[in-house]
Amino acid sequence: MRLVFAGTPETSVPALDALLASDHEVAAVVTRPDARSGRGRHLEASPVAVRAAEAGVEVLKPAKARDPEFLDRLRAIAPDCCPVVAYGALLPREALDIPRHGWVNLHFSLLPAWRGAAPVQRAILHGDDVTGAATFQIEEGLDTGPVYGVLTEPIRPTDTTGDLLGRLAVAGAGLLLDTMNGIEAGVLEPRPQPTEGVSHAAKLNPEDGHVDWRTPALHIDRLVRACTPAPGAWTTFRDARVKLGPVRLVPEAEKLAPGELRPGKKEVLVGTATHPVALGDVQPQGKRRMAAADWARGVDLTGKDALH
Numbered sequence: 001m002r003l004v005f006a007g008t009p010e011t012s013v014p015a016l017d018a019l020l021a022s023d024h025e026v027a028a029v030v031t032r033p034d035a036r037s038g039r040g041r042h043l044e045a046s047p048v049a050v051r052a053a054e055a056g057v058e059v060l061k062p063a064k065a066r067d068p069e070f071l072d073r074l075r076a077i078a079p080d081c082c083p084v085v086a087y088g089a090l091l092p093r094e095a096l097d098i099p100r101h102g103w104v105n106l107h108f109s110l111l112p113a114w115r116g117a118a119p120v121q122r123a124i125l126h127g128d129d130v131t132g133a134a135t136f137q138i139e140e141g142l143d144t145g146p147v148y149g150v151l152t153e154p155i156r157p158t159d160t161t162g163d164l165l166g167r168l169a170v171a172g173a174g175l176l177l178d179t180m181n182g183i184e185a186g187v188l189e190p191r192p193q194p195t196e197g198v199s200h201a202a203k204l205n206p207e208d209g210h211v212d213w214r215t216p217a218l219h220i221d222r223l224v225r226a227c228t229p230a231p232g233a234w235t236t237f238r239d240a241r242v243k244l245g246p247v248r249l250v251p252e253a254e255k256l257a258p259g260e261l262r263p264g265k266k267e268v269l270v271g272t273a274t275h276p277v278a279l280g281d282v283q284p285q286g287k288r289r290m291a292a293a294d295w296a297r298g299v300d301l302t303g304k305d306a307l308h
Helices: 009-020 047-054 070-077 119-126 160-183 216-226 292-299
Strands: 001-006 025-030 033-036 042-044 056-060 080-084 103-105 130-137 147-154 234-235 240-244 261-262 269-271 281-284
Touching: 001 009, 001 070, 009 025, 009 080, 009 160, 009 269, 025 047, 025 070, 047 056, 056 070, 070 261, 080 160, 119 130, 119 160, 119 216, 130 160, 216 261, 240 269, 261 292, 269 292, 281 292
Parallel strands: 001 025, 001 080, 025 056, 080 103
Antiparallel strands: 033 042, 103 130, 130 147, 234 240, 240 281, 261 269
């Protein structure tokens, strides 16, 4: 088939690579406009735009998918289907109607669970044991369209969002290619999503990453892993923000007050509503990431110090 691929972040690249290596023709790529990034706040193209340019594929960067110039170009390309992975913008009806097989999204959850922007983060935060990916026909509703295919993936006890998303991006690329092949062969019919089991995955913002040490250790562990690498988990120490890497549950340790610090030679324990957790890497404002024990020695902890 003649395809136009839509995607933006690094997570989308494995699927684009799978399609580029297939018998289908990737005629163009749609991605979000260049965005400012890094300390210098320079404009940078998205990972999908970079990969497409390397492959010699036309790159379209509409400010909005309803822009007349973009819609005209899409009609001129005349794609059979538009596969989508984390494009990051809503598609209007005018765009959805252009390809004869519509737009097919690869979504990183077992729909109808975790519809929305942050399915992997929410699955980890919720304590799900299993997640997966699904390909579905895009409608104007939020991730409500009929499903072509699914795959499952266990959530490991130490998985961060980055870990799990990395595995799903690779496995999902194969699922998306299989879906394109099935649509081309005329052997795949999408099935409506169940009406039960619907949940919504709202985006996590930086404030959501603030650890409340008055909550149970298990919740803190899940929150930090869900927020790694983005939007990032954090706490405050002496009124300054400290970024947190994943923690380790220490149920056998003596109970500490929420936020209370107990440094050791090789680890630093912090109190929660239940049992303590051991800090992993930490990154104070303006400094490099370091092991928690090294940080504790450098700040010369007193008995009154705590995390908030």
